[in-house]
Amino acid sequence: MKPLPDPPAAVLDRLTGARGRQDRLTHTEHLPARPARYADWPPEIRPEIAAAVETAGIARPWTHQAEAASLAISGQNVVIATGTASGKSLAYLAPVLSTLLEGTEASNGRGATCLYLSPTKALAADQLRRLGELRKAGDGALDLLRAAAYDGDTPFQEREWVRQYASLVLTNPDMLHRGILPAHTRWASFLRALRYVVVDECHTYRGVFGSHVAQVLRRLRRLCARYGSEPVFLLASATAADPGRTAGRLTGLPVAEVTEDGSPRGETVFALWEPPLTEMQGEQGAPVRRSATAEAADLLTDLVLDQVRSVAFVRSRRGAELVSVIAQERLAEAAGHRTARRVAAYRGGYLPEERRALERALHSGELLGLAATSALELGVDVAGLDAVLLAGYPGTRASLWQQAGRAGRAGQGALAVLIARDDPLDTYLVHHPDSLFRQPVESTVLDPDNPHVLAPHLCAAAAELPLTDADLELFGPSTAPLLPQLERRGLLRRRPGGYFWTRRERAADAVDIRGGGGDPVRIVEADTGRLLGTVDAGSAHTSVHTGAVHLHQGRTYRVRELDLEDSVALVEEADPPYSTVARDTTSIRVLETDREVAWGEAVLCFGSVEVTNQVVSFLKRRLITGEVLGETKLDLPPRTLRTRAVWWCVTEGQLEDAELLPEELPGSAHAAEHASIGLLPLFATCDRWDIGGVSVPLHPDTGLPTVFVYDGHPGGAGFAERGFQRAGEWLGATLAAITACECERGCPSCIQSPKCGNGNDPLDKGGAIRLLRLLLAGNPAGESAEESAGDPAGESAAESAGRTVPGAESM
Ligand SMILES: [Zn+2]
Numbered sequence: 001m002k003p004l005p006d007p008p009a010a011v012l013d014r015l016t017g018a019r020g021r022q023d024r025l026t027h028t029e030h031l032p033a034r035p036a037r038y039a040d041w042p043p044e045i046r047p048e049i050a051a052a053v054e055t056a057g058i059a060r061p062w063t064h065q066a067e068a069a070s071l072a073i074s075g076q077n078v079v080i081a082t083g084t085a086s087g088k089s090l091a092y093l094a095p096v097l098s099t100l101l102e103g104t105e106a107s108n109g110r111g112a113t114c115l116y117l118s119p120t121k122a123l124a125a126d127q128l129r130r131l132g133e134l135r136k137a138g139d140g141a142l143d144l145l146r147a148a149a150y151d152g153d154t155p156f157q158e159r160e161w162v163r164q165y166a167s168l169v170l171t172n173p174d175m176l177h178r179g180i181l182p183a184h185t186r187w188a189s190f191l192r193a194l195r196y197v198v199v200d201e202c203h204t205y206r207g208v209f210g211s212h213v214a215q216v217l218r219r220l221r222r223l224c225a226r227y228g229s230e231p232v233f234l235l236a237s238a239t240a241a242d243p244g245r246t247a248g249r250l251t252g253l254p255v256a257e258v259t260e261d262g263s264p265r266g267e268t269v270f271a272l273w274e275p276p277l278t279e280m281q282g283e284q285g286a287p288v289r290r291s292a293t294a295e296a297a298d299l300l301t302d303l304v305l306d307q308v309r310s311v312a313f314v315r316s317r318r319g320a321e322l323v324s325v326i327a328q329e330r331l332a333e334a335a336g337h338r339t340a341r342r343v344a345a346y347r348g349g350y351l352p353e354e355r356r357a358l359e360r361a362l363h364s365g366e367l368l369g370l371a372a373t374s375a376l377e378l379g380v381d382v383a384g385l386d387a388v389l390l391a392g393y394p395g396t397r398a399s400l401w402q403q404a405g406r407a408g409r410a411g412q413g414a415l416a417v418l419i420a421r422d423d424p425l426d427t428y429l430v431h432h433p434d435s436l437f438r439q440p441v442e443s444t445v446l447d448p449d450n451p452h453v454l455a456p457h458l459c460a461a462a463a464e465l466p467l468t469d470a471d472l473e474l475f476g477p478s479t480a481p482l483l484p485q486l487e488r489r490g491l492l493r494r495r496p497g498g499y500f501w502t503r504r505e506r507a508a509d510a511v512d513i514r515g516g517g518g519d520p521v522r523i524v525e526a527d528t529g530r531l532l533g534t535v536d537a538g539s540a541h542t543s544v545h546t547g548a549v550h551l552h553q554g555r556t557y558r559v560r561e562l563d564l565e566d567s568v569a570l571v572e573e574a575d576p577p578y579s580t581v582a583r584d585t586t587s588i589r590v591l592e593t594d595r596e597v598a599w600g601e602a603v604l605c606f607g608s609v610e611v612t613n614q615v616v617s618f619l620k621r622r623l624i625t626g627e628v629l630g631e632t633k634l635d636l637p638p639r640t641l642r643t644r645a646v647w648w649c650v651t652e653g654q655l656e657d658a659e660l661l662p663e664e665l666p667g668s669a670h671a672a673e674h675a676s677i678g679l680l681p682l683f684a685t686c687d688r689w690d691i692g693g694v695s696v697p698l699h700p701d702t703g704l705p706t707v708f709v710y711d712g713h714p715g716g717a718g719f720a721e722r723g724f725q726r727a728g729e730w731l732g733a734t735l736a737a738i739t740a741c742e743c744e745r746g747c748p749s750c751i752q753s754p755k756c757g758n759g760n761d762p763l764d765k766g767g768a769i770r771l772l773r774l775l776l777a778g779n780p781a782g783e784s785a786e787e788s789a790g791d792p793a794g795e796s797a798a799e800s801a802g803r804t805v806p807g808a809e810s811m
């Protein structure tokens, strides 16, 4: 181990002062150190377990660990939501292993079982390794406990053994959904003895994926009840608001929460950083900022030269590789090749041995700098860094703290730097530190009652055991009206014993819990015929259209042809100096308005809509600089999506009062729409690719100038609804973000969107400010809506959500 570094403030000073970069620092936040608080394990924790834990290095548990263990032992469902490296696994492992040991001894065999769910196979493998270490530390006392992974990689000859003998089974929601639940009769003895279900990293179950997992867990609970067990749910989450309520939505059960973190933390200095404007020009001649990637590479280089152990979190694998390559080149120039080799890239898709080797190298100090994707965020053991760079806001305050929490070893100080990307949300955040440091982390959004999510799980459940009236409550209020619909569509059949699945195909195969539905498009290497992977049907038009540059497992491919008939994208490996962005057109129809509030003359609504989207062309953008190189037309059919939206309308009278001219309206509404899409992730845990928007100067359904923001998933995912609920704050922040931007006529930091279907034209920055001001003023004096001149269809502008899915599937 190298000696501990200087205080973080000194490190930051060297990054800025000495290099003339003070003006890039928009804010510095000092977070004080927090001492450790300890407690004792509850008496029910077996002495062998406590001893093993002690041998493994933990003499006394922290308060939150002891509290969670007590609740778990007493049979309460509990979620533990504390910071990174606060030993959450241990908090549930202690009661779980105690119970399993007790049961095993009492029954002289497998007396009690536990199911452990993690969002990724890699994380389950890490847990298995940790269990192995604990078992070793137990020195024979824990040898009766049999833990095993059960996932897609488990060899078939081992699976039977796992089902019959393992007391702790580590798997993922996908395997539970497709492999375990449909074959529950083979798992009868395991399910009968099931005492605990551990749901690790449960904050990752959000949006549509989270809603699917919620239904998978309800199916599990139903089968357990049939086998006579009622397992206790133990959930671990990153810091999140309202974790008990979210865990309750996820499991359908009351869940106690443990949020008081007893682990120690050193002083953290958190810097907000805005890269400078460049000479480069983007769309419509807008100024372009230096990219967060390039800036992160520079800062990483300087930190490594300064002997500061650092990781840079980058959004894409390609970005992580770029940061590492650039840093290596700079280091080679500055200090020779030996130093250059002390930086590496780390991303998902590495083999466990490769990951371990990197972790060890970082731990020993042999490696000083890592450029990583968020793959590192999930449970992988890279604590003990001195500095963390975040190239771009990771989407939520929860992940921001999770990533920043990687810095700070042995209670020492840590430096975190958030480098803004050139978009409205990042720009807003680095100029409004209160929204990061004085706001609670967000709660996780999921909507298990979404009929598009629920329907296929009802089919899968009926295939597992016929559905009866007794199941209505378990699956929620959407169930009763859905069942007769599923019967009419010939999916379920009603008999005296309940609803049955009578089809030949497996019901569980009909739903992809991570995707949106529809046949996935296969990505095939044109020359070899090798299948590289798949993308879901909804995003295929935008991500693997003919000519697209597509990143897959860290490699770059160019799509030679997208064959929609066969659902195949033929690709070739390539390394073009540009990336591609699809352009599309979108129209929207209001199907039903569920809720409506008046803001003076203006009105804000939430309801169901139908979005029709067509990808029409794509742009090439130069890597690093983002400069636009040209546009190519595409010939793809339109797709429709039925989903949920929030929308607002203003009246002609209001526009007149605000002196917004009719010719300024399209650009103003379009700009307001872009910025509001950019800011919604601050209030709903989505990213801007989960949502889309349309702005129309005169919408045929509302008869008014209208701006829509919709969920990019069939049936919605809860994001638009959150926008409706928090509209005042959301649109207020949108206005603040546009107003604060230093550009003159609009730039990617405020009103331009990277996925604009109209090439960011028209956009009117001043008009957007006036439009949002009049909306937010909510002035009650005014007149009713009037028809305005103009072509309702002709001037609409739209952003489609990147992951839209055709609404053809289900209802
Ligand atoms: Zn701007």
Ligand SMILES: [Zn+2]
Residues within 6 Å of the ligand: 670, 674, 753, 755, 756, 757, 758, 759, 760, 761, 797, 798, 799
């Ligand atoms: Zn647009």
